[in-house]
Amino acid sequence: MPRAGRSGRFGICDIHRHPISRARLGLKFWRLAPHSKGARRHNPHQEHSRRVIGKTIIPTSSGENGKPLQTISAHPTAFRRCLARWVYVKSKNDGRKAGGKRVAETAADLLIDRLIDWGVREVFGLPGDGINGIMEALRKRQDNIRFVHVRHEESAAFMACAYAKYTGRLGVCLATSGPGGIHLLNGLYDAKLDGQPVLAITGHAFHDLIDTHTQQDVNLDRLFSDVAVYNARVMGSAHVANVTDLACRTALNFRGVAHLNIPTDIQDEKTDERSKRNVPHHTTEVPAMSARLPSEDDILRAASVLNEGKKIAILAGQGALAARSEIIAVAERLKAPIIKALLGKAVVPDDCPYTTGGIGLLGTKASQEALEDCDTLLIAGSSFPYIEFYPKPGKARCVQIDVDPSRIGLRYPIEVGVVADCAKALSALLPKLRKNKNRAFLDDARKEMAKWDQLMRERSARREKPMKPQVVAWELGKRLEGTAIVSSDSGTISTWFARHIPVKDGQKHSLSGTLATMANGLPYTIAAQIAYPDRQCVGFVGDGGFTMLMGEFATAVKYQLPIKIVVVKNNSLGQIKWEQMVFLGNPEYGCDLNPIDFCRFAEACGGVGFRIDDPATCGTILDRALAVNGPVIIEAVVDPHEPPMPPKVTAEQAEKLAKALAKGTANRKEIMLTIASDKVRELV
Numbered sequence: 259m260p261r262a263g264r265s266g267r268f269g270i271c272d273i274h275r276h277p278i279s280r281a282r283l284g285l286k287f288w289r290l291a292p293h294s295k296g297a298r299r300h301n302p303h304q305e306h307s308r309r310v311i312g313k314t315i316i317p318t319s320s321g322e323n324g325k326p327l328q329t330i331s332a333h334p335t336a337f338r339r340c341l342a343r344w345v346y347v348k349s350k351n352d353g354r355k356a357g358g359k360r361v362a363e364t365a366a367d368l369l370i371d372r373l374i375d376w377g378v379r380e381v382f383g384l385p386g387d388g389i390n391g392i393m394e395a396l397r398k399r400q401d402n403i404r405f406v407h408v409r410h411e412e413s414a415a416f417m418a419c420a421y422a423k424y425t426g427r428l429g430v431c432l433a434t435s436g437p438g439g440i441h442l443l444n445g446l447y448d449a450k451l452d453g454q455p456v457l458a459i460t461g462h463a464f465h466d467l468i469d470t471h472t473q474q475d476v477n478l479d480r481l482f483s484d485v486a487v488y489n490a491r492v493m494g495s496a497h498v499a500n501v502t503d504l505a506c507r508t509a510l511n512f513r514g515v516a517h518l519n520i521p522t523d524i525q526d527e528k529t530d531e532r533s534k535r536n537v538p539h540h541t542t543e544v545p546a547m548s549a550r551l552p553s554e555d556d557i558l559r560a561a562s563v564l565n566e567g568k569k570i571a572i573l574a575g576q577g578a579l580a581a582r583s584e585i586i587a588v589a590e591r592l593k594a595p596i597i598k599a600l601l602g603k604a605v606v607p608d609d610c611p612y613t614t615g616g617i618g619l620l621g622t623k624a625s626q627e628a629l630e631d632c633d634t635l636l637i638a639g640s641s642f643p644y645i646e647f648y649p650k651p652g653k654a655r656c657v658q659i660d661v662d663p664s665r666i667g668l669r670y671p672i673e674v675g676v677v678a679d680c681a682k683a684l685s686a687l688l689p690k691l692r693k694n695k696n697r698a699f700l701d702d703a704r705k706e707m708a709k710w711d712q713l714m715r716e717r718s719a720r721r722e723k724p725m726k727p728q729v730v731a732w733e734l735g736k737r738l739e740g741t742a743i744v745s746s747d748s749g750t751i752s753t754w755f756a757r758h759i760p761v762k763d764g765q766k767h768s769l770s771g772t773l774a775t776m777a778n779g780l781p782y783t784i785a786a787q788i789a790y791p792d793r794q795c796v797g798f799v800g801d802g803g804f805t806m807l808m809g810e811f812a813t814a815v816k817y818q819l820p821i822k823i824v825v826v827k828n829n830s831l832g833q834i835k836w837e838q839m840v841f842l843g844n845p846e847y848g849c850d851l852n853p854i855d856f857c858r859f860a861e862a863c864g865g866v867g868f869r870i871d872d873p874a875t876c877g878t879i880l881d882r883a884l885a886v887n888g889p890v891i892i893e894a895v896v897d898p899h900e901p902p903m904p905p906k907v908t909a910e911q912a913e914k915l916a917k918a919l920a921k922g923t924a925n926r927k928e929i930m931l932t933i934a935s936d937k938v939r940e941l942v
């Protein structure tokens with residue numbers, strides 16, 4: 259007979275039915291607190307994470323082996339244990355008063371309580387003496403909010419950003435004064451540039467020693483002034499609630515970084531002394547988002563432009579990620595190919611009959627030609643930054659939909675701008691659109707795409723050694739589950755990720771789109787796994803980017819996150835090596851990497867390592883690696899001379915490469931042979 263054990267594996271319903279009040283038992287049960295305040299106002303940001311993993315996983319109403327638990331009332335032993343557990347937890351939980359209500363004793367308590375009220379369930383960070391007060395508040399509330407302890411604050415910020423990207427919710431990171439806060443910056447810029455709601459909390463020196471050359475005396479609020487849409491230094495405990503509300507609200511509504519900086523002694527401040535005008539409880543954590551509806555007039559004007567087009571193309575970005583069916587319906591009506599910016603890779607799956615895949619240097623020839631040739635362009639939720647890939651200004655008429663008015667007309671001269679949520683704007687547009695009778699443009703684009711697909715399959719099927727990076731990407735992509743979350747990094751790996759790991763319906767794919775930073779791949783994957791414990795979370799990263807923050811693999815081991823990290827090992831900062839040669843005509847310089855044995859590293863951290871260096875065994879090793887129920891590194895040793903070819907090689911690029919090789923590039927013979935053999939294979 260399954261019994262309620264020490265770990266508290268009770269079914270929620272069973273507890274709920276017992277006379278012991280729900281609120282009292284809610285002391286230890288994640289699902290009940292803080293949602294147990296009776297008929298609380300509905301807060302969509304609180305919906306998530308009720309099944310958060312950690313010390314207290316209580317997500318089930320069934321017992322071990324899937325059998326239903328007996329109700330506690332019908333099982334005296336279980337009842338006694340439950341009661342004993344409640345007493346134990348109650349005495350331990352010194353941050354709350356009887357009845358399960360939290361008692362905020364310090365400014366830091368107030369801060370964390372407020373975050374809990376905003377629905378925050380995870381804080382990514384690393385402690386330090388500048389935030390010890392906040393750490394204590396987190397410790398006292400660890401049943402309601404989880405502190406994810408990272409190895410480097412940069413990762414904490416990446417995790418907060420990825421958490422926001424993958425869940426649509428606020429990501430929160432925490433760092434100590436001075437160096438800790440400084441470490442956050444790169445990840446915060448990633449959030450800023452990709453428009454993700456992130457709250458950064460940092461510490462500061464004692465309030466009356468700030469600006470006296472005291473230790474770690476860094477004015478992080480000033481330092482963060484460029485990255486943050488909201489930026490405040492907390493001046494006392496009575497200041498906490500209103501600035502926290504504003505920080506969360508601003509980050510969520512303006513899709514950016516909010517920053518709260520709290521001097522260390524103020525975190526411990528117990529008094530609630532407030533100025534005369536600071537009326538207690540004058541702000542609220544009730545979220546309110548704009549409906550982001552389009553104006554009727556804009557929709558009519560947009561429809562009239564699109565209805566006059568013959569060769570219409572759609573450029574879809576991350577703003578359209580939640581508008582899949584609407585984009586497909588509009589593409590169908592307009593007979594328009596869907597071209598995906600990299601952050602919009604998962605807008606439609608790659609087997610969608612309307613898409614021509616990605617755009618840009620790592621995109622497809624079909625997409626590039628469709629953008630070059632279209633007479634009408636519909637941009638949906640994208641600020642794809644490479645302007646040279648858009649049609650020549652004036653060549654196409656353009657309609658753009660974006661939630662952010664400052665993004666309208668940013669990359670291409672538009673005729674109509676629609677400031678609205680993509681799904682809502684496209685739904686409003688659809689009934690006004692006439693069926694385009696000219697489907698030749700779409701058919702040609704799709705024919706071109708079929709040729710491209712064939713080429714990619716050939717590149718992925720190469721069986722020689724050293725193994726081509728495309729092979730491992732393709733073999734991985736084939737095996738990923740329909741709900742997998744795939745994170746990548748910047749480098750040649752972004753090209754293999756973009757072209758050789760097709761998106762399946764239901765998957766999420768992302769990377770650092772606009773900052774294009776290295777090192778985000780591993781923290782993104784960890785954050786994805788924390789947000790979605792039941793989904794397959796995979797990172798596809800380069801050896802350069804991975805080594806920047808590889809200590810975070812120990813974080814995955816600490817929390818036993820079953821992430822799978824494929825490290826594409828070319829012992830080189832490959833992307834830069836090719837850029838130096840192809841864009842500048844210079845021999846590569848400063849790009850070599852000392853080889854690291856990533857399998858042994860995985861094992862040293864307590865994880866599992868696999869090595870792949872032969873295409874013949876690539877698939878079977880991946881099968882074994884993906885089946886491991888724990889954190890895994892897969893080291894894929896690849897050909898360092900395989901170039902990430904642009905969709906169309908220009909004469910200038912070919913000339914620059916020849917120049918770089920002639921100037922004495924190391925390994926030029928191997929590089930020439932690799933490129934020549936790639937070309938010959940593609941021609942025959």
Ligand SMILES: Cc1ncc(C[n+]2csc(CCOP(=O)(O)OP(=O)(O)O)c2C)c(N)n1
Binds near residue numbers: 775776777801828830
């Ligand atoms: C933080 C940071 N530093 C430097 C760069 C410039 N950069 C872009 S890609 C790249 C090389 C990445 O190397 P690796 O991770 O090994 O991937 P590969 O290109 O070899 O596939 C560099 C140095 C960057 N984007 N971000």
Ligand SMILES: [Mg+2]
Binds near residue numbers: 801827830832
């Ligand atoms: Mg590399």
